[in-house]
Each structure stands twice: as structure tokens, then as C-alpha cells.
Amino acid sequence: MNDEHWADLREQCEALEPGAQLLTPVSDRPFRIGATASDRIVVRFADSDEERPLWREQFGVFDEQLEGQAMAIGDLQPGVEPYATVLTLTDAYAVEDDAIVATDDATGGDGESSFLVPAADARTPPERVHDDALLLAHLVEHLEIDDHRDLESLDTGSLTDYYVLASDVQRGADGLRSTARDELLERLGPDQQLHGRFGTVRRTVRERRRPKDDETILAALDERGIPREWVLGVDTDKLDVVCSVTDLEEDAVYDVDESVYVQKTDVDEDEKFERLRGLADRLDALEDADGEALAEELEAIEDRLEEALTAG
Incomplete structure (x- = not known):
């Protein structure tokens, strides 16, 4: 791979949005760019935390194989898949008819890799719950909501945002709770209780009946x-x-009883993610004296909680 193509490839990798992921084209393994160097691009796989260098000379071999011919995606070997994925970040390569080709032989690259997953879509369920809870907490603080009576004074837009975020947090938390429940059932025996810092759980059996035929x-x-x-x-x-x-x-x-409720029909995930990035920038700015004071205050609170729990 010549210097121009290699420099462009490194530049595209370094310009990726923080949190964005790439997918290998055959096995669908998610990975992220960790770092770039003069002779390698380091990637980290999300499904195993495996870190692997992709060498410049191997990119060159792949590049030579693409000269004048297409390479079918289905024929890619597991070790080659990350190379093919990263190459599609540049305009020099494109995906056409389930094959990777050099853009000299194609209609031209559009600068968008079909194997790129934006940061907002790449978040895991726990990350999404964390983000939604952070947005909800910030909104509650901004709107100064202390109890349900404060909701009467909210404008309609703020009240709608409050409801949507609360709904998203509940839905996401229910998903995490179900996953944790299944794991806990594997560890809980009959009449056994498990204790954590914030509470206790036990196995409960409920019977649900359904008529036979x-x-x-x-x-x-x-x-x-x-x-x-x-x-x-x-x-x-x-x-x-x-x-x-x-x-x-x-x-x-029929005796008909009518109930009226609010149904959430749409969520603007892009707007939520943009707001999150704004909050992240503000948190990063707390590295001054005020930020240090806040960190010390939080540490003191944690120490007091630890002492109370230990004493109890």
C-alpha cells in the first residue's frame, strides 16, 4: 500500500466518531479502532476484548489482490475480515454486488462504509439505560421537579420529554432486570437469599394455570x-x-369499560444522543477546581455510606 493510501486510511480511522463500531462482513464481529501507528492499526473486538494489530504490509497484500478484480465478501477468511472492513472506510474502495472492489473499477466510493455502526447505534443495553437515566436526571434537575405537583407548571414540550425519557428508562431497566433475573436464578437455591449492598433477593415460585384441551x-x-x-x-x-x-x-x-392512557409513539434517538454529547462535554469541563471539589465531596459521601453499611 502506497504512502498516500496508507495516510488516508489512518486519517479515516482517527476521524471516526468516539464510540463508533465496525462489523466484520461475514461473522458480524463488532470491533473498534484502538490506535494507529506508522506500521499498524490496532483494533479491539467488543465480543471478547481481544486486541489485534492490523499490519500495513498486510493491507498492501490485500490491496494488490484487489487490483483489477473484485473480491467476494462471502469468500473472506476470518483473519482477513477486519482488513476488508477497515479498507471500506476510504473512498479508494467500495462494496458492490456483495464484493469489495477498488473504486477505479467501480462507480466510485461514497465515503460511507456499509460496515460502520454509528456510536448512537453501537451502544449496549446497559449503556443505553445509563444514557437515558443521565438525560432524565439532568431534565429533572433542570426543570426543578420535586413532586407531581411541579408537573402542572411545565410547558407541554418539557412534560412530553419528561414522560418519554421516564418511559425509556423504565423499558431499558426492565430489560436489564430480566437478564439479571435469569442469571440470579442460576445461583439461587430453594429458600436461599442473596444479599447485595442495596438489597436482598430470594427465589419465589408462582403457579400459572391454563386449561387443558x-x-x-x-x-x-x-x-x-x-x-x-x-x-x-x-x-x-x-x-x-x-x-x-x-x-x-x-x-x-358486552359491558365496555374505557380507559385513557398516553402512548409513546416516537423517540428521537439522534436528538437524545446529541444532548448526551453536550452533557459529556460539560462533564469534561469539570476538571478545574470545582470539579475536583465535587469529586472529593462524592468520595466523602461514598466513604460515609461504606462506614454505615459496615456498621449496620
Whole structure:
């Protein structure tokens, strides 16, 4: 690989948005660019924390193989996949018809790799919960919300943002809780409790019943001399059909209770991520004396909590 192409490749790697990921084209392994040097580009795989150097001379070998011919993505070997992925960051290479080609042989690169995952989309579920919780905490502080009575004074836009963020935090936290629950069930024995710093959990068994098939149920009733009429009822699915094809009015056979609720129909993830980056920049700016004082105050609080927990 000549100096111009190598310099361009390094520049594109260094210009990637912090947190952005790349995917290997066949195995879909996510990785990030760790560092670049004069003879290598270091990548780190997200699924294993494996760190691996991609050597300039190997990029050169790959480049020579692409001269005048396309390389089918499906034919890429696992060791070659990261090289192919990184190469598509530059305009010198493009993906056409499931193959990687030099742009001299293609219609020209568009500067967008199909294997690039933006930072906002590359976040893990725990990272998304963290980010949503941070946004919600900042909004609560900014709006000075202490209890539900403060919501009455909010403008509609702020109240909508408050609801959407609270909903996103709840949804994300429920997903994390379900994952943690499955892992805890592997560690919890009958009548056993597990303790953490913030609480205690135990195994709980709940029974959920569902009827057996009709033939089995009716046979059991007949065997015990129980009239079938005692358990036979109206099939609501069939009743809906009757209402739709006859003049039977719905209110003649249904008692209808109406409930009104707010449904979240859209979330602007791009706006949320931009706001997060703004918060991150502000946090980085806290490296002055005020930031140090805040850090010391937090450490003191943690020390007091640790002492209280130990004493308790």
C-alpha cells in the first residue's frame, strides 16, 4: 500500500466518531479502532476484548489482490475480515454486488462504509439505560421537579420529554432486570437469599394455570358426574364474529369499560444522543477546581455510606 493510501486510511480511522463500531462482513464481529501507528492499526473486538494489530504490509497484500478484480465478501477468511472492513472506510474502495472492489473499477466510493455502526447505534443495553437515566436526571434537575405537583407548571414540550425519557428508562431497566433475573436464578437455591449492598433477593415460585384441551376436561367432568353445563361458557372470539356479521349490537352482549392512557409513539434517538454529547462535554469541563471539589465531596459521601453499611 502506497504512502498516500496508507495516510488516508489512518486519517479515516482517527476521524471516526468516539464510540463508533465496525462489523466484520461475514461473522458480524463488532470491533473498534484502538490506535494507529506508522506500521499498524490496532483494533479491539467488543465480543471478547481481544486486541489485534492490523499490519500495513498486510493491507498492501490485500490491496494488490484487489487490483483489477473484485473480491467476494462471502469468500473472506476470518483473519482477513477486519482488513476488508477497515479498507471500506476510504473512498479508494467500495462494496458492490456483495464484493469489495477498488473504486477505479467501480462507480466510485461514497465515503460511507456499509460496515460502520454509528456510536448512537453501537451502544449496549446497559449503556443505553445509563444514557437515558443521565438525560432524565439532568431534565429533572433542570426543570426543578420535586413532586407531581411541579408537573402542572411545565410547558407541554418539557412534560412530553419528561414522560418519554421516564418511559425509556423504565423499558431499558426492565430489560436489564430480566437478564439479571435469569442469571440470579442460576445461583439461587430453594429458600436461599442473596444479599447485595442495596438489597436482598430470594427465589419465589408462582403457579400459572391454563386449561387443558376441551376433550380432556369434559372427560374428567363426565367421569365424576359433573354436568358439562357448569363449565361451558361463551367463546368471545365466536361472539365477535357474530357481532360483525349480524345485527347483534355490541352493547347488548358486552359491558365496555374505557380507559385513557398516553402512548409513546416516537423517540428521537439522534436528538437524545446529541444532548448526551453536550452533557459529556460539560462533564469534561469539570476538571478545574470545582470539579475536583465535587469529586472529593462524592468520595466523602461514598466513604460515609461504606462506614454505615459496615456498621449496620
